Amino acid sequence: MSPLLKYISYLFYSDNTMSPKITGELLRQLRQAMKNCKYFSEPIQAYIIPSGDAHQSEYIAPCDCRREFICGFNGSAGTAIVTEQHAAMWTDGRYFLQATQQMDNNWTLMKMGLKETPSQEDWLISVLPENSKVGVDPWIIAADQWKNMSKALSSAGHSLVAVQDNLIDAVWTDRPERPSTQLRNLGLEYTGVSWQDKITALRAKMSERKITWFVATALDEIAWLFNLRGADIEYNPVFFAYTIVGVNTIRFFVDLKRLSDPAVREHLQLDSPSKPELSIQTFPYESIYTELQAICAALGPKHKVWICDKASCALTQVIPKAHRTPIPYTPLCLAKAVKNATEIQGMKMAHIKDAVALCELFTWLEKEVFSFQQKDFAGLSFPTISSVGPHGAIIHYRPLPETNRTLTVNEVYLIDSGAQYVDGTTDVTRTMHFGTPSAFEKECFTYVLKGHIAVSAAVFPNGTKGHLLDSFARAALWESGLDYLHGTGHGVGCFLNVHEGPCGISYKTFADEPLEAGMIVSDEPGYYEDGSFGIRLENVVLVVPAKPKYNYRNRGSLTFEPLTLVPIQVKMMNKELLTQKERDWVNEYHRKCREVVGAELERQGRKEALEWLIRETQPII
Amino acid sequence: MSPLLKYISYLFYSDNTMSPKITGELLRQLRQAMKNCKYFSEPIQAYIIPSGDAHQSEYIAPCDCRREFICGFNGSAGTAIVTEQHAAMWTDGRYFLQATQQMDNNWTLMKMGLKETPSQEDWLISVLPENSKVGVDPWIIAADQWKNMSKALSSAGHSLVAVQDNLIDAVWTDRPERPSTQLRNLGLEYTGVSWQDKITALRAKMSERKITWFVATALDEIAWLFNLRGADIEYNPVFFAYTIVGVNTIRFFVDLKRLSDPAVREHLQLDSPSKPELSIQTFPYESIYTELQAICAALGPKHKVWICDKASCALTQVIPKAHRTPIPYTPLCLAKAVKNATEIQGMKMAHIKDAVALCELFTWLEKEVFSFQQKDFAGLSFPTISSVGPHGAIIHYRPLPETNRTLTVNEVYLIDSGAQYVDGTTDVTRTMHFGTPSAFEKECFTYVLKGHIAVSAAVFPNGTKGHLLDSFARAALWESGLDYLHGTGHGVGCFLNVHEGPCGISYKTFADEPLEAGMIVSDEPGYYEDGSFGIRLENVVLVVPAKPKYNYRNRGSLTFEPLTLVPIQVKMMNKELLTQKERDWVNEYHRKCREVVGAELERQGRKEALEWLIRETQPII
Secondary structure, three states: OOOOOOEOOOOOOOOOOOOOEOOHHHHHHHHHHHHOOOOOOOOOOEEEEOOOOOOOOOOOOHHHOHHHHHHOOOOOOOEEEEEOOOEEEEEOHHHHHHHHHHEOOOOEEEEOOOOOOOOHHHHHHHHOOOOOEEEEOOOOOEHHHHHHHHHHHHHOOOEEEEOOOOHHHHHOOOOOOOOOOOOEEOOHHHHOOOHHHHHHHHHHHHHHOOOOEEEEOOHHHHHHHHOEEOOOEOOEOOOOEEEEEEOOOEEEEEOHHHHHOHHHHHHOOOOOOOOHHHOEEEEOHHHHHHHHHHHHHOOOOOOOEEEEOOOEHHHHOOOOOOOEEEEOOOHHHHHHHOOOHHHHHHHHHHHHHHHHHHHHHHHHHHHHHHHHHOOOOOOEEOOOOOOOOOOOOOOOOOOOHHHOOEEOOOOEEEEEEEEEEOOEEEEEEEEEEOOOOOHHHHHHHHHHHHHHHHHHOOOEEOOOEHHHHHHHHHHHHHHOOOOOOOOOEEEOOOOOOOOEEEEEEOOOOOOOOEOOOOOEEEEOOEEEEOOOEEEEOEEEEEEEEEOOOOOHHHOOEEEEEEOOOOOOOHHHOOHHHOOHHHHHHHHHHHHHHHHHHHHHHHHOOOHHHHHHHHHHOOOOO | OOOOOOEOOOOOOOOOOOOOEOOHHHHHHHHHHHHOOOOOOOOOOEEEEOOOOOOOOOOOOHHHOHHHHHHOOOOOOOEEEEEOOOEEEEEOHHHHHHHHHHEOOOOEEEEOOOOOOOOHHHHHHHHOOOOOEEEEOOOOOEHHHHHHHHHHHHHOOOEEEEOOOOHHHHHOOOOOOOOOOOOEEOOHHHHOOOHHHHHHHHHHHHHHOOOOEEEEOOHHHHHHHHOEEOOOEOOEOOOOEEEEEEOOOEEEEEOHHHHHOHHHHHHOOOOOOOOHHHOEEEEOHHHHHHHHHHHHHOOOOOOOEEEEOOOEHHHHOOOOOOOEEEEOOOHHHHHHHOOOHHHHHHHHHHHHHHHHHHHHHHHHHHHHHHHHHOOOOOOEEOOOOOOOOOOOOOOOOOOOHHHOOEEOOOOEEEEEEEEEEOOEEEEEEEEEEOOOOOHHHHHHHHHHHHHHHHHHOOOEEOOOEHHHHHHHHHHHHHHOOOOOOOOOEEEOOOOOOOOEEEEEEOOOOOOOOEOOOOOEEEEOOEEEEOOOEEEEOEEEEEEEEEOOOOOHHHOOEEEEEEOOOOOOOHHHOOHHHOOHHHHHHHHHHHHHHHHHHHHHHHHOOOHHHHHHHHHHOOOOO
């Protein structure tokens, strides 16, 4: 049993192992800290607890799970705010049910995206007494969020204040340590480009815009830049670090213990740099603040410093405004998003390995369900699948607690699985039924499939932003009055974060750079019937040039090529709702699954899985 | 011959009556003024000439056509910038060809929307010497544009300065007077709601947000608020005015000569107000600045003033920052966009009258083309159709000079016509061929039709913004590598501006409030083959509730109902490219045209047009 299941979501939210966290005493202590002049000159009337870390990571280490600690809700997105009288937590449609179940009565759930839900600013203004002070840790709020929040509060007579000591940490007695896992260096056979060449390309971009310093704060950008990986954060092969690149210098801030490994020292040329401008100076992780201060103190009048506008408020404000050049995406983010030939090849290999593993899993599951079905069977206890995959995957995924429930032949089964391989990152969702799906389940599945195909087969001009494709995924659902409350796709890193910017496919229009050939995104429409079933179909797809009949204004066209090659369950389709074009797409996709994954299953002698694959990829008419 | 042709565009851009304006001497004079310390303490190195007036109107009066005066280009959108060495003009894809033909070699055309085109800010920074001053008239630049431009220039060491005397006016010796046409008041039978009730509703919105003053600067909002119309600006039945509404007062700024008309005095209750808080104080148009200054001088500490963030920089900056509450859309803009039952009924009537007129025009055109065809015929000189329509239309539309060209049976004929009726505003585009269209022309027409239908028939959730529908209009074109460089639709006023906010359907995501039942927009995809032909299909459509099978989260669904009822030429369609669903849509649309417009043609005894209509609405298979 090999596949690495990242999480099995939506379907299992009703599991009763999810009970609310008791937060009465914690809130009492936090409110006391809010009045404690040890932390500030005057008490604060509200405290904001964002979900991020100092690097604005989406997934975070246990020591940074402050929002979860204070309210119990452990989804990936959400902001808690505690005032003297109230405690409220904002999250989006993916998490409404989960948050309801994980938070006790001390908390009000603020459902983002619904018309009646106030914004954090509006809510604060409505509940705060006049001239209130609202506190936040400047290291875990982004500079642009600080600015917006501060402006809104000021306009209503309140003020936003930076609280240097984190007040959650003050009441969190058993807070875990910050992780410092072993670093792993990647050779050219995986990365395609050396870190030295990446530095040179970055400096070329800096010189083009007359920039003298660049501050890198995003963990995946630093990992990508140096061709290094870590395991500090679950699911994301990154490590805690900062980097400042100057015209002739490179400063690398990391737990120095990690640099004792000879392979890493050699990789980074720490002991024998090839050229002086490629010599890396190393500093302790914590000294970023004072080093950046020192750099800023020595800036010439025309010197400009690049920093991402999503970087922490604390670090951003070290740079004097006259020298600060905030950018929505760093040049590293943009360069990383467009995969080179080596990376694309790696991603393809990773997806074949993943497909082999999933074919095995599905073959096994089907067999188990059916063998138990004979007896007086109440359900199969879902196995806790974990540990290392067979093909060099280094990140250990565990199913979340809520996945420990039973699987029966009477329900829709949704599996969202992702793995990290040294040559690439995968993310796939399939929805299947091991018994007989209802007509409504099939109808919804088919609308979701139509949306998935509409995006995957779309041809669009070069320069199109992903948000312009989002409605293609929804049109069939909308036509029947249905929808789903999440975006359609996210950027995918190559042996990096499974969610990465700057591209994606969402009705949200911020953080959306134009799609270009070489970018990799997910295509994952869904439909969720509260308390009953969840459907999602997700492939990772590569943006590739398209060659339609015409070429308007020589702009060129793009389309998608699926990297994920796992059959889509025909049993769940209402074929009458599919057009001929859609049926052709399904058949061509299944032909490719059979050809590519079938060859690999055969090579590995996995007969049962091969038979399953052949059965599941029969053409439909 | 009755229809009012607003403009006949794209198709005729190659007409040779469009010759460039000679601007060498004008630019010399402008550059002299830029150095003339009569206007400012220090010379300026660049001068920005936006296309707007002091009300940020889209269509402007001749006295405000400063950008056209200086560069020759007379399209509706464009910004000119003149430096000591360069002169450049930015416009969008609709106007690339027209601008090329209207501007001489002194000007560089900046094609907005193309990747290689620099923004105005980036271009200025690239061409200006260090520490430059860039001037602009603060009355014709919006406050938010000022802010963005000022920020970008400052970050590069330059500065943006407000030049109170307009430098174009200084060199424009024969500049026309500001118009002051007669005002016309509209009764409840047209408006559905009295101006007194509109003021009361506005004050309720103000009190909800604790606002003490509201400054109205948009001409259509003022016309809508007071149920008055004028004819100061071609195509738009508005008049030059400002209004400031307080909790108990109403100040109306307008050329006072216009208020001598007894009907207008009576309508506004100027001589006998019903209630003190509905008494209108009148002031000369020009005194807005000093009156607003006086109001602001007397503001209490908590007093807040609402002004649109698109209002002029000059007026916005009169309001002290602590009291200023800029809003993207005023409550008038939002209220005006959702039409009431009386307005919807009026819009429907207006569209029937318009359809009757167009059926007559098309019948006549077809006959003329064919009768001439027999002889040794080189082409029909297109008639200058103008003057008043038969059914109470009060705005006189003239074809633009470039439309005076010949029409033959060998080319695609595009007609975009719009009319103002007292009960509503129309805007329709049809593309037809009086001979035999080529296979490529038919193919393109059919893609455009597929896009038109995809939008018109779309079902989508309440709260959806128009930009999420834009790609539906393009998908069929994109699939063949084609596209068009303009948005898909704009809001339409009711006997008001044919282009109005805050809703629309465009790939541009700013200025886009969610669609709701009662809003009216256009649906007008197109395809333009440079120098050869232009295709556009435009209907005005009403947002109406839809009733699909399901109702996800009780959000409700919307769809569109076409108000325009003019046949779409079947001869131009490649029926094999249409799906059965699309053919059904065409047949149902033509059935409705025949039913509604046919009845009216019959009532009016217009036999020939009725025959034409019946022929053009035969069902397709």
